[in-house]
Amino acid sequence: MKEARYxxxxxxxxxxxxxxxxxxxxxxxxxxxxxRDFTITRTTARRALDELVKEGFIERTRGRRSVVTERRKAxxxxxxxxxxxxxGEGVExxxxxxxxxxxxxxxxxxxxxxxxxxxxCIHFRRLRxxxxxxxxxxxxxFADAGLDRFLQEDFVEGSFFRTLSRRHxxxxxxxxxxxxxxxxxxxxxxxxxxxEGAPVLRICIKFTTSHPLLNIYSRLYCNTESYPIGNQHFY
Amino acid sequence: MKEARYxxxxxxxxxxxxxxxxxxxxxxxxxxxxxRDFTITRTTARRALDELVKEGFIERTRGRRSVVTERRKAxxxxxxxxxxxxxGEGVExxxxxxxxxxxxxxxxxxxxxxxxxxxxCIHFRRLRxxxxxxxxxxxxxFADAGLDRFLQEDFVEGSFFRTLSRRHxxxxxxxxxxxxxxxxxxxxxxxxxxxEGAPVLRICIKFTTSHPLLNIYSRLYCNTESYPIGNQHFY
DNA sequence: CCCGAAAACTTGTACGTACAAGTTATTTGT
DNA sequence: ACAAATAACTTGTACGTACAAGTTTTCGGG
Numbered sequence: 001m002k003e004a005r006y007x008x009x010x011x012x013x014x015x016x017x018x019x020x021x022x023x024x025x026x027x028x029x030x031x032x033x034x035x036r037d038f039t040i041t042r043t044t045a046r047r048a049l050d051e052l053v054k055e056g057f058i059e060r061t062r063g064r065r066s067v068v069t070e071r072r073k074a075x076x077x078x079x080x081x082x083x084x085x086x087x088g089e090g091v092e093x094x095x096x097x098x099x100x101x102x103x104x105x106x107x108x109x110x111x112x113x114x115x116x117x118x119x120x121c122i123h124f125r126r127l128r129x130x131x132x133x134x135x136x137x138x139x140x141x142f143a144d145a146g147l148d149r150f151l152q153e154d155f156v157e158g159s160f161f162r163t164l165s166r167r168h169x170x171x172x173x174x175x176x177x178x179x180x181x182x183x184x185x186x187x188x189x190x191x192x193x194x195x196e197g198a199p200v201l202r203i204c205i206k207f208t209t210s211h212p213l214l215n216i217y218s219r220l221y222c223n224t225e226s227y228p229i230g231n232q233h234f235y
Numbered sequence: 236m237k238e239a240r241y242x243x244x245x246x247x248x249x250x251x252x253x254x255x256x257x258x259x260x261x262x263x264x265x266x267x268x269x270x271r272d273f274t275i276t277r278t279t280a281r282r283a284l285d286e287l288v289k290e291g292f293i294e295r296t297r298g299r300r301s302v303v304t305e306r307r308k309a310x311x312x313x314x315x316x317x318x319x320x321x322x323g324e325g326v327e328x329x330x331x332x333x334x335x336x337x338x339x340x341x342x343x344x345x346x347x348x349x350x351x352x353x354x355x356c357i358h359f360r361r362l363r364x365x366x367x368x369x370x371x372x373x374x375x376x377f378a379d380a381g382l383d384r385f386l387q388e389d390f391v392e393g394s395f396f397r398t399l400s401r402r403h404x405x406x407x408x409x410x411x412x413x414x415x416x417x418x419x420x421x422x423x424x425x426x427x428x429x430x431e432g433a434p435v436l437r438i439c440i441k442f443t444t445s446h447p448l449l450n451i452y453s454r455l456y457c458n459t460e461s462y463p464i465g466n467q468h469f470y
Numbered sequence: 471c472c473c474g475a476a477a478a479c480t481t482g483t484a485c486g487t488a489c490a491a492g493t494t495a496t497t498t499g500t
Numbered sequence: 501a502c503a504a505a506t507a508a509c510t511t512g513t514a515c516g517t518a519c520a521a522g523t524t525t526t527c528g529g530g
Binding site: 240276298 | 512513514515516521522523524
Binding site: 296 | 479480
């Protein structure tokens with residue numbers, strides 16, 4: 001099936017945003033400019049922009065051009081309350097286990113496909129701290145789907161997802177998660193600096209991406225004592 | 236500002252779905268039929284249908300008419316894994332405290348507006364069980380915003396949200412939630428049939444609705460031992 | 471009666487036009 | 501030099517047309 005015209009314009013604009021050609025806050029070309037540049041009608045230009053709105057890349061206001069926005073806001077993922085908000089202020093991420101190859105773990109809560117198991121597994125583990133207090137241990141696993149040099153790279157702005165988006169043009173298309181309240185066992189308790197048996201929140205996530213072989217399996221242990229986990233949704 | 240034409244058609248169709256004129260699985264009129272019936276062009280009809288898709292009321296396939304769908308699927312709310320799936324089979328809801336007026340609680344996690352506080356508070360509490368095992372205690376609070384006879388009514392299909400949608404045409408437009416892993420205290424432990432101090436998950440939610448005075452403040456205590464809490468998102 | 475081809479229908483994409491309703495830039499009057 | 505009026509620009513809505521690409525229904529031959 002041939003790719004629709006609006007779809008092509010949408011992809012082009014999305015890539016420009018992802019690659020930093022347009023940054024958050026920047027204005028996109030007006031609809032009429034897009035019509036000229038790509039030799040399309042306004043209907044088609046608007047359709048492409050609509051798509052970008054739906055995916056949270058831009059916002060539009062009548063009379064104004066489209067503005068590039070922070071996409072994460074639109075994702076509605078669970079996050080530590082007051083983490084990204086208080087960015088920089090006493091918030092830090094520590095790489096506990098740098099990215100490297102490991103055996104695929106047995107139980108990732110979600111089933112791992114044969115195609116994924118056929119490839120090596122990349123894993124890394126990080127600590128998230130607020131004002132020196134560790135609030136989360138985050139472990140990630142995913143198949144080495146030919147993302148060259150991934151192991152050597154530093155993360156874009158310290159963010160794994162931003163790295164995928166900006167450098168590899170891979171976006172999250174779906175996520176499933178499972179939550180458990182549980183008693184902290186030895187290692188988790190030590191890392192989160194809580195007593196053994198203290199209640200912690202375990203979040204297991206499977207992120208499906210636009211790359212067919214790349215699913216990210218995430219396991220988070222959170223101390224929700226002072227900083228709860230939360231999110232927002234718009235319907 | 237005058238209501239847009241497509242907006243009106245959208246509302247009309249939505250109301251027909253909500254009121255049961257069209258049920259889940261039913262086919263909506265074709266675009267051309269809508270054009271005839273409402274004296275509009277296909278552009279406008281399609282715009283209205285697009286809106287319904289966005290809000291999860293219908294699904295569309297090329298060549299086929301629009302099909303009415305179960306909206307809850309599109310909401311991506313946290314829910315007990317295997318609760319709605321195993322519907323009927325050993326799944327039950329017990330009304331612990333029937334709907335009635337109470338004083339507004341002090342701390343609902345989210346701020347309550349003056350306009351809400353000026354009205355009486357309605358509260359009820361339910362137990363959710365799977366195979367006889369209590370897995371959740373759910374408490375709800377909201378302002379008495381003139382939903383007449385609410386206290387007397389039975390819930391539509393046992394669902395609070397379905398009651399709001401079908402009988403009062405009120406939809407959820409937004410939600411914020413906060414999660415805490417915590418040790419079960421006396422009453423919660425007793426209701427969930429776990430030891431005092433056992434780890435339980437507390438979820439505090441604020442649902443914003445299409446009714447300006449109606450926000451629903453929800454507090455859930457979950458025993459995630461056998462049935463984890465989870466959800467799914469599509470972007 | 472059943473099956474496959476054809477017709478009728480339905481949604482998706484794309485063109486083009488016009489005006490309404492906002493925002494931004496420019497001009498004009500004091 | 502500043503403020504208000506004006507013009508230019510930009511997005512939102514709505515009209516209309518045409519064809520592509522699916523699905524459902526109808527019809528005809530065996």
